[in-house]
Amino acid sequence: MMKPFTRFTGVAAPMDQDNIDTDQILPARHLMMPRDERYGSYVFKDLRLNEEEKEIKDFVLNKEGFRSSRIIVAARNFGCGSSREGAVFTLVDAGFRSIIATSFGDIFYNNSFNNGLLPVVLPEETVELLRQQLHQEPGAEITVDLEEKTVTAPDQSVYPFEIDAHRRNRLLKGLDAVGYTMQFENEIAAFEKKYRRQVSWEPNSTN
Amino acid sequence: MTRPQSLFEKIWEQHSITSNEAGQTLLFIDRHYCHELSFHAFNMLHGNDRKVRHPERTFAIPDHYTPTSGLKISDYVNDDTRALVKNLVSNAKRNKLNLFDLNDKRRGIIHVVGPEQGITQPGMTIVCGDSHTSTHGALGGLAFGIGASDVSHVLATQTLWQPKPKSMRVTVKGHRSIGVTAKDVILGIIGKIGAAGGSGHVIEYAGQAIKNLSIEERLTVCNMSIEAGARAGMIAPDAVTFDYLKGRPYAPQGVNWDMAQEFWSTLPSDRDASFDKEASVDANEIEPMVTWGTSPEDVLPIGASVPDPSLEKDQKQQAALRRKMDYMGLRPGQAISDIKVDRVFIGSCTNSRIEDLREAAIVLNGQKTKIPTLIVPGSGLIKEQAEQEGLDKIFINAGVDWRPEAGCSMCIGVNGDFVKNEERCASTSNRNFEGRQGRGARTHLVSPAMAAAAAVNGCFTDVRRMETE
Numbered sequence A: 001m002m003k004p005f006t007r008f009t010g011v012a013a014p015m016d017q018d019n020i021d022t023d024q025i026l027p028a029r030h031l032m033m034p035r036d037e038r039y040g041s042y043v044f045k046d047l048r049l050n051e052e053e054k055e056i057k058d059f060v061l062n063k064e065g066f067r068s069s070r071i072i073v074a075a076r077n078f079g080c081g082s083s084r085e086g087a088v089f090t091l092v093d094a095g096f097r098s099i100i101a102t103s104f105g106d107i108f109y110n111n112s113f114n115n116g117l118l119p120v121v122l123p124e125e126t127v128e129l130l131r132q133q134l135h136q137e138p139g140a141e142i143t144v145d146l147e148e149k150t151v152t153a154p155d156q157s158v159y160p161f162e163i164d165a166h167r168r169n170r171l172l173k174g175l176d177a178v179g180y181t182m183q184f185e186n187e188i189a190a191f192e193k194k195y196r197r198q199v200s201w202e203p204n205s206t207n
Numbered sequence B: 001m002t003r004p005q006s007l008f009e010k011i012w013e014q015h016s017i018t019s020n021e022a023g024q025t026l027l028f029i030d031r032h033y034c035h036e037l038s039f040h041a042f043n044m045l046h047g048n049d050r051k052v053r054h055p056e057r058t059f060a061i062p063d064h065y066t067p068t069s070g071l072k073i074s075d076y077v078n079d080d081t082r083a084l085v086k087n088l089v090s091n092a093k094r095n096k097l098n099l100f101d102l103n104d105k106r107r108g109i110i111h112v113v114g115p116e117q118g119i120t121q122p123g124m125t126i127v128c129g130d131s132h133t134s135t136h137g138a139l140g141g142l143a144f145g146i147g148a149s150d151v152s153h154v155l156a157t158q159t160l161w162q163p164k165p166k167s168m169r170v171t172v173k174g175h176r177s178i179g180v181t182a183k184d185v186i187l188g189i190i191g192k193i194g195a196a197g198g199s200g201h202v203i204e205y206a207g208q209a210i211k212n213l214s215i216e217e218r219l220t221v222c223n224m225s226i227e228a229g230a231r232a233g234m235i236a237p238d239a240v241t242f243d244y245l246k247g248r249p250y251a252p253q254g255v256n257w258d259m260a261q262e263f264w265s266t267l268p269s270d271r272d273a274s275f276d277k278e279a280s281v282d283a284n285e286i287e288p289m290v291t292w293g294t295s296p297e298d299v300l301p302i303g304a305s306v307p308d309p310s311l312e313k314d315q316k317q318q319a320a321l322r323r324k325m326d327y328m329g330l331r332p333g334q335a336i337s338d339i340k341v342d343r344v345f346i347g348s349c350t351n352s353r354i355e356d357l358r359e360a361a362i363v364l365n366g367q368k369t370k371i372p373t374l375i376v377p378g379s380g381l382i383k384e385q386a387e388q389e390g391l392d393k394i395f396i397n398a399g400v401d402w403r404p405e406a407g408c409s410m411c412i413g414v415n416g417d418f419v420k421n422e423e424r425c426a427s428t429s430n431r432n433f434e435g436r437q438g439r440g441a442r443t444h445l446v447s448p449a450m451a452a453a454a455a456v457n458g459c460f461t462d463v464r465r466m467e468t469e
Helices: A086-093 A106-113 A124-136 A165-173 A177-182 A185-198 B007-014 B036-047 B079-094 B110-116 B131-139 B148-157 B182-193 B215-228 B239-245 B254-264 B315-328 B354-364 B380-388 B391-397 B448-457
Strands: A007-014 A071-073 A098-101 A118-121 A141-145 A150-152 A158-160 B016-019 B025-028 B031-034 B058-060 B125-128 B142-145 B159-162 B166-173 B201-206 B232-234 B277-282 B289-291 B299-301 B343-346 B373-375 B424-427 B442-445
Touching: A007 A124, A071 A124, A071 A141, A086 A106, A098 A124, A098 A141, A106 A118, A106 A165, A106 B148, A177 B148, A177 B159, A185 B016, A185 B025, B007 B016, B007 B142, B007 B201, B007 B232, B031 B110, B031 B148, B036 B079, B036 B148, B058 B079, B110 B125, B110 B131, B110 B215, B110 B380, B125 B131, B125 B148, B131 B142, B131 B215, B131 B232, B131 B239, B142 B232, B148 B159, B166 B182, B182 B215, B182 B277, B182 B289, B182 B299, B201 B215, B215 B232, B215 B239, B215 B354, B239 B254, B343 B354, B343 B448, B354 B380, B354 B391, B354 B448, B380 B391, B424 B448
Parallel strands: A007 A071, A071 A098, A098 A118, B031 B058, B031 B125, B125 B142, B166 B201, B166 B277, B201 B232, B343 B373, B343 B424, B424 B442
Antiparallel strands: A007 A141, A141 A150, A150 A158, B016 B025, B025 B159, B289 B299, B289 B442
16 A cells, blocks of 8 residues: 655755666666665665765765755656666655656656655746755755645745646555556456457457 | 547557546556566565456566576576576466566567567557667557556556657658668767657657668667657558568468558558657768767767866856766767777667677677677577677677677676776667666767777777778
8 A cells, every 4th residue: 555645844855967867766786676675775875875885975865954855856857767666666765755856757757656756847947946945954844735736945935736636646545556447447348348359360369 | 531640649549448537548558578677566466466467468578687698597696686587487477478488599688579579569559667668669559668566557457547648759851871870860869859858758750761760770769769758759660660570470470460461551640640749850960979978868979079067157067067077987078089998788678689780790890809898689589690690700709708698788787797887888778877887887878880899999989980891
């Protein structure tokens, strides 16, 4: 059962770089772990720790004020790259509840909703403003409200965001996707029957 | 008169089961491919006591963690990777899926094997827990990568809920000059539209230069659609597609073939179909390309020089550039042809097909490689064909490490084939992300011909200036 998301307030960290890809979020060599292992300790592994497993000072999550971050304010194309859902597992297990960016990798965006992580798309000016405020005041909090579809900045300005109603609904209730789809069994069965005739050359479609 | 539709819209409509109040569509999925990392999805499925709805529509092919040096226990990098491969095989058997097991010579990289076997066909919806599933769109289907939860959803229901993506047409006009490959075309496109240029869109590649591509070349182009941020990439099926598919093991045969071909012929975009976004590129202007940074959009022609951050006025851009140069170990303004390379990798779902190997062999014939060069075939059948054509002899005589087993290998670096820290690799793969080929690895994406030229000279070289025998 997925953790529902309604409203969340937490410390937010700014990540100024565009194109933070899934290899940076979770390096490929850590993809083999079963889901019950602690994915959280691998988040941003190679950005966070050097080869001797020592902290890299410059990395935002290693800086005073940002260590307890639960929200990330990124830039363009966050989560681009591979389809690995581990990139979402690691963020969720490390305590992150929401990522705000100007755009996301499509697959990462989809995967987030299946794990109770809320990706929020805001215009570039807003995202830059949020990051500026966070840089100025490390440890500042942001509120992401899925019911109201708003983000509240550290300076208390409120910004509305758009989100697909289906995904919003699923996240608000923490609904299991397969269970939801099963409600459409009649439609699926009817489609399959029609489709078998339509692509009659498909040997597989006789099953 | 019906509204003109694009290839994407036709396939979307043909697979729409229903839609919900939020405007999402429940899509029927024709083909599902899975690999070792689909284990999360099987665990979710079994954990919820669910069964695979259409096992005949799923194909399991181990490729990510399989060793390329051989299939003995000692060939595996460790017990964990071997366990992961065995786990896929047992999940496939338990659920009665189609399986291309380890010793099956048809086995290889999923995105190579699917088209090669004719499993991937025009007009199909195709998914896999791998972002490079976009490759399959080269045959005129809608193919995209999904995460583990969605893989589990497909196994259980053979469907997926999707908001309708926007459509984008990328027209490539004109003709490629000699020495310019499909890889250079897609790198040129990404350089132009950016790594998020196709975000939220399905790209249809069109234009004369696309029509002129072979299917293998089209596969290379569609493969990197995800690197332009697109959900999927596709190319209208045509005579080239039908010629390629006819007679392949999983393609329709006899009267079924005729029916299928007739249907596939109705799929190409109608003349007046509209797209949400358009871009165009002139093939005549594309040159052999080399990426210099850590995003596939950081790409330049071989004759160019890498950027100089001090010339960048925007502070944020300047900082981003410095970070990339620092990671890549490059001097500001350094000529690309001055960059020394430490190793070469020819392989991956982008460039491991027989045409890619031939392209590399033309450059390597009678030459000696100056740096370690790894060539990994995309499937067991490709390996066999390369050996029949004598390409393996050319490679071995040039000092290449020619591997007997197919797989993803050094593209993702999880099977033991990886690039060392700060080592510079000319690679025919698809991602130059930080750490993609191994921690601290410096990846430059190039075509197989350019990779082979770098292997011979030890630095990036314009393949058009190489003397070949």
